[in-house]
Amino acid sequence: MLFLAFAIFVLFAIIQIVYHFRYWMRRGVPQLRPSFPFGDFGEFFRQKHGIPMTYANIYARTRHLPYVGIYLSMRPVLFVNDPQMVKDILSRDFEHFHDRGLHVNEETDPLSGNLFSLGGVKWKNMRAKLTPTFTSGCLKGMLAILIDKATVLQKQFAKEIATHNTIEVKDLFARYTTDVIASVAYGIDNDSINNDHDLFRQMGIKVFQQDFKTSLRLALTFFIPKIKALLGFSLVAKDVEDFMINLVSKTIEHRERNGIQRKDMMQLMLQLRNSGSVSINDQQWNLDSSATVKNLTINQVAAQVFVFFVAGYETSSTLMSFCVWELARNPEIQVKVHQEIDSVLSNYGGALTYEALADMEYLECCMEETLRKHPPVSFLNRECTKTYRIPETDVIIDKGTAVVVSLLGMHRDPQHFTQPTEFKPERFSSDEQSNESNKAYFPFGGGPRLCIGMRLGMLQAKVALVTLLAKFEFSLGKEHVKDMELPLKANTLLLVPQDGIQLVVKKR
Numbered sequence: 001m002l003f004l005a006f007a008i009f010v011l012f013a014i015i016q017i018v019y020h021f022r023y024w025m026r027r028g029v030p031q032l033r034p035s036f037p038f039g040d041f042g043e044f045f046r047q048k049h050g051i052p053m054t055y056a057n058i059y060a061r062t063r064h065l066p067y068v069g070i071y072l073s074m075r076p077v078l079f080v081n082d083p084q085m086v087k088d089i090l091s092r093d094f095e096h097f098h099d100r101g102l103h104v105n106e107e108t109d110p111l112s113g114n115l116f117s118l119g120g121v122k123w124k125n126m127r128a129k130l131t132p133t134f135t136s137g138c139l140k141g142m143l144a145i146l147i148d149k150a151t152v153l154q155k156q157f158a159k160e161i162a163t164h165n166t167i168e169v170k171d172l173f174a175r176y177t178t179d180v181i182a183s184v185a186y187g188i189d190n191d192s193i194n195n196d197h198d199l200f201r202q203m204g205i206k207v208f209q210q211d212f213k214t215s216l217r218l219a220l221t222f223f224i225p226k227i228k229a230l231l232g233f234s235l236v237a238k239d240v241e242d243f244m245i246n247l248v249s250k251t252i253e254h255r256e257r258n259g260i261q262r263k264d265m266m267q268l269m270l271q272l273r274n275s276g277s278v279s280i281n282d283q284q285w286n287l288d289s290s291a292t293v294k295n296l297t298i299n300q301v302a303a304q305v306f307v308f309f310v311a312g313y314e315t316s317s318t319l320m321s322f323c324v325w326e327l328a329r330n331p332e333i334q335v336k337v338h339q340e341i342d343s344v345l346s347n348y349g350g351a352l353t354y355e356a357l358a359d360m361e362y363l364e365c366c367m368e369e370t371l372r373k374h375p376p377v378s379f380l381n382r383e384c385t386k387t388y389r390i391p392e393t394d395v396i397i398d399k400g401t402a403v404v405v406s407l408l409g410m411h412r413d414p415q416h417f418t419q420p421t422e423f424k425p426e427r428f429s430s431d432e433q434s435n436e437s438n439k440a441y442f443p444f445g446g447g448p449r450l451c452i453g454m455r456l457g458m459l460q461a462k463v464a465l466v467t468l469l470a471k472f473e474f475s476l477g478k479e480h481v482k483d484m485e486l487p488l489k490a491n492t493l494l495l496v497p498q499d500g501i502q503l504v505v506k507k508r
């Protein structure tokens with residue numbers, strides 16, 4: 001009897017699973033061959049590839065289709081390949097896709113109330129409040145901090161090449177971006193470049209570290225937020241959360257008590273906290289300490305600066321690392337970059353000003369080409385927030401459906417970029433006829449949820465690249481051959497080279 005009941009249960013479960021895995025078929029959307037329990041995500045769950053390559057492989061198999069239905073374990077996801085459809089989802093049809101679908105609970109998980117994760121009206125209000133923080137006026141104000149930190153990095157490179165044949169650049173760049181964000185976002189004068197035990201660096205590593213619990217936490221955050229909520233997982237480990245909130249709370253208290261003003265984001269956050277808005281023309285970066293109504297709570301400030309830290313340090317250091325890696329592989333391109341830097345700096349009497357940086361157009365093209373080949377955030381995600389009919393079809397996408405775009409796949413697709421494995425900065429030059437850059441290129445996303453830190457990310461990477469390339473040249477070590485691509489880490493969310501990036505660095 002018991003056996004019969006068990007057999008009926010198993011049969012019922014199988015029918016349910018088969019029915020479930022035909023979700024897309026029933027809607028007239030082409031799909032792959034999902035299998036239980038991982039759906040189309042076996043490569044990731046079996047730790048063969050990280051998220052970037054898992055999605056890029058799905059893209060490679062389906063790129064002839066404008067969209068395809070996949071299953072993230074049991075969750076149906078619309079996987080969009082057509083660049084025009086991507087643009088429509090991000091911009092024109094934004095009212096149907098304004099959220100990322102991440103789990104937010106500001107009470108029990110305070111750091112989850114950050115701009116990246118928030119949805120709906122809360123996101124809209126927060127975005128409007130934070131946008132003035134990233135204007136060119138504010139960025140110019142931060143330039144001195146960036147140059148300061150880049151100079152520390154340059155000195156460290158000089159020290160290391162005296163004793164090492166090759167340098168692992170990824171780690172050093174991550175330390176630089178950690179110090180920059182610690183300084184501009186938290187107002188802390190950090191030095192993780194010279195201090196191996198720096199607490200900030202340790203916290204940054206912890207957020208993305210590849211142990212089972214962190215991988216599970218990140219995977220649930222992005223892919224199955226309902227389960228994350230059910231299990232009571234918070235966005236980050238408790239010690240990271242405590243560290244970040246205490247730091248913000250102490251900094252705010254210290255500044256308010258001592259009337260300290262500094263040209264950084266924390267100052268702007270304090271303005272937001274006290275007056276509810278940042279005045280763009282406010283050259284004084286004034287703090288209205290007389291206000292009694294606090295417009296942002298300490299936890300809200302902590303959540304925003306936390307996301308600036310997380311979103312800003314790993315992405316920009318990945319951009320810098322892959323950029324020098326590509327320059328090392330392509331010495332003729334590196335020579336052109338060196339020439340441009342030398343000539344522009346000499347035009348500005350050796351000073352690295354905002355204007356001098358803007359004049360380094362070829363370097364900018366190299367950075368854009370790096371973001372094409374190696375997009376640090378290798379996929380975009382949205383949740384359908386209002387039932388959507390795919391234009392010119394009868395396909396209906398239900399509210400609550402996840403939508404994903406593989407940037408790594410799309411940026412390396414020969415349909416959009418000729419010889420996609422080649423590093424060709426000219427694709428992005430303003431006088432290039434083909435103008436490939438407009439076609440299918442979204443390294444910072446798009447539409448109203450475009451990366452808010454785009455210009456800061458580019459600026460901090462460019463300052464460090466110029467500071468280093470003005471003094472050093474990079475080449476491949478013996479273990480690398482020019483055509484070899486760097487193997488990527490499995491079980492990661494972002495694009496991370498498996499063994500860092502080892503390069504030979506010499507004084508010019």
Ligand code: HEM
Pocket residue numbers: 090115116117127307308309311312313315316319375376377380381442443444445446447448449450451452453454456457458
């Ligand atoms: C090279 C560096 C960077 C890259 C490649 C990058 C890439 C991205 C991408 C792809 C998104 C998602 C956009 C979308 O879904 O449409 C994003 C969002 C975001 N990024 Fe960046 N990012 C970089 C640097 C930064 C920096 C320096 C900061 C802050 C200091 C930052 C803060 C954010 C935030 C807060 C969001 C969420 C915006 C929103 O939902 O309104 N990013 N970034």
